[in-house]
Amino acid sequence: MSLTLIAILGVLSIVVVTAFSKRLGLAAPLALVVVGIGLSYLPGTPDIELEPELILAGVLPPLLYSAAVDMPGQDFRRNLKAISGLAVVLVVLTTLGAGALFHQVLPGIEWPAAFALGAVISPTDAVAATSIGKKLGLPPRVVTMLEGEGLVNDASSLVLLRSAVAAIASSVSIWSVAGNFVRSVVIAVVVGAVVGMVMVRVRAALRDPMLSTAISFAVPFISFLPAEELHASGVLAVVVTGLVIGREGPRRIAARDRWVESMNWRTIAFLMESGIFLLMGLSLKPLTDSVQDDGRSIGHAIAIGVLAAVAVVLLRLLFVVPLVAMIR
Template sequence: MLENLTFYLILVIIIVLLVMLAKKIRVAYPVLLVVAGLGISFIPGTPTIHIEPELIFFIFLPPLLYEAAWAASWKELWRWRRIVVSFAFVVVFFTSLVVAFVANHFIPGFSLALGFLLGGIVSPPDAVSAGAILKFVKIPKRYSSILEGESLLNDASSLIIFRFAMIAVATGQFIWQEAALSFVWMCIGGAGIGILLGIFFMKMHRLLPTDANIDVVLTLVAPFFMYLVAEELHASGVLAVVSGGLLLSNRSHSFLATSSRLGTLNVWSSLVFLLNGIVFMMIGLDLPQIVSGLETDLSTAFGYGVLITVILMLTRIVAAYGAVFITMIMRNFITVADRQNPGWKAPALIGWTGMRGVVSLAAALSIPLTLQDGTPFPHRNLILFITFVVILLTLVVQGLTLPFLIKKFKIQDPDFTRSEKEIDYEIRNELAKIGVKRIRDTHFDKLEKFPALQDQLQTWENRVNSSEVILNFPEYREIYLDIINQQREWLISKNREELLLDEEIVRKHLKMLDLQEEKLAMQ
């Protein structure tokens, strides 16, 4: 590890540069990172990267899922709970079943158990890939919520299938009763453990004399603790992290101070950015290790990978249209979130968001080299290679074409008919009214004592009485930015010229200018 430290530091710099390039050319950064890692792996003298499955499952997976759970909207998840659960569990099981039969029929020596194993590995779409792509183009909120919710849960269902398939391959038998009980415990136990530990961490934040730094550390420890405890109790660590993260996110304003919330958001944003970049780069870098152990002809193995990729794409599209068809029927018997016919475009869009990622590769790498009796694990290297091809093709093909499809379809949002700026203006106006009313009803007698309170009252009254938002005009923003930049230059120059000036004070004012500029960018 230490002898390759320089190489890893260079990789981090390359990741940052590639992400900036991806933003510039408006391409999802996972695509560029995987392709770049693939290209770097062919450079002579490049150190061989060996991905430890435990590293992915314990170091990378918990924080990535935890951050996604914090970012998710519980309100939207509950609204679309039926379709989210359907895609996260039913569609994953259905996909694994289809892959199992196709692999058993077309790949020589592949039993149904091995097919289910492969299906469990490649069935879950990757959350990070879809999220990175959807940042470039706008889609209706309901569809992004469905994709976010699915991605939070499908890793759990796929890993459950993977475990059961591993048992079947290793023992040659599959006991349905035991599997059903184990499945129930993994789901209910995982969610329950996550909720209980979430309550435990909430109590720690509330009862202990924490500050912003300690609160950030506790949020960093929480996902690993949840995952480890659940896995030790043979429950789903993924569901534990997701359920605990959703609970803490939904209650964060009741136990985290403002400084802690701001600090937590900043730290987690940087951490998740770095973790995502590393794991996608590692996917491409791991190709030499995967190919080196391949017994089958490379072109034949690639053909199998293409076959499985096509099956995955078609199965997800069929499942998306099937979900719409079932919803249209069931709305006559139960209350569903949406009673409108979404047409053919929305299911096609949902069906095309099936990019695979690092969880699939980590699951494939966790397959042992030998069975319990010491014999080599059947087709292990071929499963690894097929998984790599699936990840590469879905990222490149679907990842590059998804923005085009979104723009081409031009799907209208049936829920939010007003623009974001209109809603934002209305909320800020109502907040100003609340501030004015509170001062006049409760603190009016203190206005003369606190001139700053008078200034704030005047600001809010001006906002309430204003018929238009001046910050919406680009020319005004440019002027305001020019003023901020001039103030920033003056502060930096003053700090440089006056040796006895406390730099902490200057940094505080620089931060205030940064916050003003950030606020301006949000208008």
């Protein structure tokens, strides 16, 4: 099956599943995962494997930038303490708790590798969380906190993941991890703010919706790459750039240019987000095949996954319940 045909079938599947999900009142991201799982077991479906670097550097920056631009700056600042707690403190606690769990249930896994695995599962997905939250009728402020958390928690988990991976090869102290985290955040904020201010002025000077939208497609990567080269969080730099442009854009960029950009970015973000969930489902069969090839039990692997999910949910409840009570 050619790559072009796979892409066409993927887009058609995304549109059909999303349309039916809206009619049935289902969360489209979860429905896409289920459909992807079903498609992965159909005869002739190829095993699709994407390089992690492609997702990290090619998909994540545009998605976070699109969400950050649409995030109201006033709401973000109003809930900054809660968002920081969810996106930083909770991610750290989840990484430590999940790492301790993996160290106990997976024989032979060392602490750094266990913490690396914990960092992978520690951040929540903003799209699925807010989609379900809105359907459940959560208060707008809670939904805003979930959206803000989704913008920043990826950066926290990636910094922890890099520290854990570095600890696998050599000893790393907790102070070096903390120092690296602070340094990464500071550099990312500076890079993101500078890129955001420069890009707002460049786009304002163009005075052409087509040119302004075209350059906006490059903005996430213009912010991401320098931060990564400085060994900082490129993801956080992209988020800061999006917040700056979202705040300064209405003052400097023409309304027509912003409207055209918004419509294009909504379509791109929709296809990227939906495609990721569909690929998550499609990757299930190759994962089960890999487990079986290693001579391991599928049931045991599922049990570990369920146990990890329950642990993450419990840790989140223990953190979020008092947080929401404090806010109210």
